[in-house]
Amino acid sequence: MDEFDEFSEHREKRVPGQQLGEWVRDNRIVILYGLMLIAVMFCRGLWGLDEQRTSDLTQVLVERGKWLPPASMATFPGGPPILFIWLAKLSSMLAGFLGSGNAPEHPAWPLRIPLVIGSILFLHHFRRWATRFLQADVAGIATLILCATPLWFWQSQAIQADLLFSAALAWSWLCWLAGYMLLRRQAEGSEDEHQSWFRWSHAWLGLAFLFRGPQALLLSALLLFLFLAWQKDLKAGQATMMNWGSAILLALVFAGYASGLVGLPDIRNGLHRCLQVQPIWIYAEHLARDSFPWLLLLPALAVFLRGSGALKAPTARFLAIAFLVPFLFSIWGDGKRGADPLAAYPFLALLLAGLLQPVYVEGVSAARIRRIGAILAAALWLAFLAGFVVGVFRLGGPDIQSVAAPMLGPLRLATLVLAMGALSVSVRCAAGEGEFLVRETAATVCVAFFIIGTWGFHGLDPQIRNQNHARAALEAAK
Numbered sequence: 001m002d003e004f005d006e007f008s009e010h011r012e013k014r015v016p017g018q019q020l021g022e023w024v025r026d027n028r029i030v031i032l033y034g035l036m037l038i039a040v041m042f043c044r045g046l047w048g049l050d051e052q053r054t055s056d057l058t059q060v061l062v063e064r065g066k067w068l069p070p071a072s073m074a075t076f077p078g079g080p081p082i083l084f085i086w087l088a089k090l091s092s093m094l095a096g097f098l099g100s101g102n103a104p105e106h107p108a109w110p111l112r113i114p115l116v117i118g119s120i121l122f123l124h125h126f127r128r129w130a131t132r133f134l135q136a137d138v139a140g141i142a143t144l145i146l147c148a149t150p151l152w153f154w155q156s157q158a159i160q161a162d163l164l165f166s167a168a169l170a171w172s173w174l175c176w177l178a179g180y181m182l183l184r185r186q187a188e189g190s191e192d193e194h195q196s197w198f199r200w201s202h203a204w205l206g207l208a209f210l211f212r213g214p215q216a217l218l219l220s221a222l223l224l225f226l227f228l229a230w231q232k233d234l235k236a237g238q239a240t241m242m243n244w245g246s247a248i249l250l251a252l253v254f255a256g257y258a259s260g261l262v263g264l265p266d267i268r269n270g271l272h273r274c275l276q277v278q279p280i281w282i283y284a285e286h287l288a289r290d291s292f293p294w295l296l297l298l299p300a301l302a303v304f305l306r307g308s309g310a311l312k313a314p315t316a317r318f319l320a321i322a323f324l325v326p327f328l329f330s331i332w333g334d335g336k337r338g339a340d341p342l343a344a345y346p347f348l349a350l351l352l353a354g355l356l357q358p359v360y361v362e363g364v365s366a367a368r369i370r371r372i373g374a375i376l377a378a379a380l381w382l383a384f385l386a387g388f389v390v391g392v393f394r395l396g397g398p399d400i401q402s403v404a405a406p407m408l409g410p411l412r413l414a415t416l417v418l419a420m421g422a423l424s425v426s427v428r429c430a431a432g433e434g435e436f437l438v439r440e441t442a443a444t445v446c447v448a449f450f451i452i453g454t455w456g457f458h459g460l461d462p463q464i465r466n467q468n469h470a471r472a473a474l475e476a477a478k
Contacts, residue, residue: 029140030127033147034120036446037156040453041112044461051159054080055111058088082261083210084161087114111159119156122167123147126346129174133187134315134350137360141438142346142353148442149345151290153449165211166342170322172204172216173223174346176240177318183239186314199245206252213262215329217253219343223325227318283330291345293379293441297352300375304355316354322347359434366432373429376441380422383448387415406463410456414448421447 024031046052057069057080064070067086088111095110123143130139146152155163179197181187208216228234256262288295310316326344358364359372389395390404391411404411421444428436 027124027127029143029147030120030123033123033446034116036450036453037116037119037153039450040157040457041116042107042109043454044457045108045465046159047461047464050080051108051111054085054088054159055108057085058092058111061085061089062092081161081211084114084164087164088159090114108159112157115156115158115163118164118167119152122171122346125171126174129178130350130353133178133181134354135357137357138350138353141356141360142349144438144442145294145349145352146346148445148449149291149294149349150449151342152345153453155342157453161211162340162342165208165216168204168208168211169216169219170343170346172201172208172220173318173322173343175201175204176224177315179240180236180318181315183236184233184314194239195243198240199243199248201240202243202245202249206249209249209253210256210261213256219325219329222329223321226321226325227314230317230321231314283327286330286341287327290341291348293376293383293445294348294352296375296379297355297372300372301351301355305351310354316351319347319351323351356438360438362432362434364434369432369434369437370429373425373434373437376437377422377425377429380418380425380441380444384415384418384422387411387418391415402463403460407452407456407459410451410454410459414451414456417447417451418444420444 046055061067061069067089069082069085091113092110095113123146126146127139127143130142152163155166175197178187179194179201182189182194182197205216205220224237224240228237253262305311305316305320311320323344326341330340356372359369362369390400391408392415394401394404396404421440424440425437425444428434428440
């Protein structure tokens, strides 16, 4: 037991400030990641039409002192959800930018404040949830994996509602799983605590609905049906719905449709999208790009889940389905929105943490530690090789070189960091030191994120801004 554990006899002997120090130690991963997101937040302007549209609409609402957009800029049928626009307006007002237009005195970073705060809060509660309902080691590993997932990093500062929607939806699912574990006595808690978790699940699902409409309800219904059918426990669905959290959810759905904040589902368009399935390599490309370097562990994860009998446990079943369902919906939705599966990545992180936890505590053979370490080292070496080829030899297609040219310096530095990390992980692998493998892999990836996201984005920003201006001028001419 830790000398200053919560239940230790030494707890009352803490010196002033020690409790704060322990909190910082426990949350150091989230704190460092949050500081990185804050640094990146200031380093680029508006990229893409979605960000420009959100910025324009937010400035109009701030200037006019209104909360609903004018008819010419109405976003209810599509575009950024009005709830996200309201959050962007609030953050802009707090930042003190009340002017007009796209002048330099109205930068883009205030619009990223809700995203950064949402990402940090989710990671904090995600770690606490995993600590309570799984294990502390699993919680730490899963948090590291999620922080070092490229799609999560990108969406934590891209001016879109995808991060907030995915965080609300994933937290709703985690709350539901907590309630189910307490209901079936697979976790310790008070007799009626499961009802509280189910209520929170419904409330957060309602919030996710306001961000993305019926997609949140469809994904959740599919997830729960598949899980309860696999468990042969459909009666648990009744216990889920028999609380006033369901009334909150229904009220939010009714208010969203009645007020026009959420558009009515277009069934015809949805059926048309079912026929627009892209080639399978597009979905594989999204998964590889968005989850690297953890992608290379997926075969080992599949073998682990099947061979160890882990899928006999309800928790592992739920996590596996929660990982797969958003990807199935992405395929149904024609695969054009690469951010659609974002809600799946917290559950992938928890599954991978279950695979890696025995390696972390070195509770398995040295051969298994070396196999896992070799996979992680190979992933970093591949990333180094890609950066070296593009940044040093200047190889790659025109699109790649157009992005790499303005940020060769940070790209080469990030490549050097990847080489150092790959070498370190390789040495740890050879020595059979499993405790450091995930930590050093995640740290290497996050340092590369930091370099590219600050220095690299700052160098690339003028080129992207000029491209956006040229595209806007062309559309105006048409």
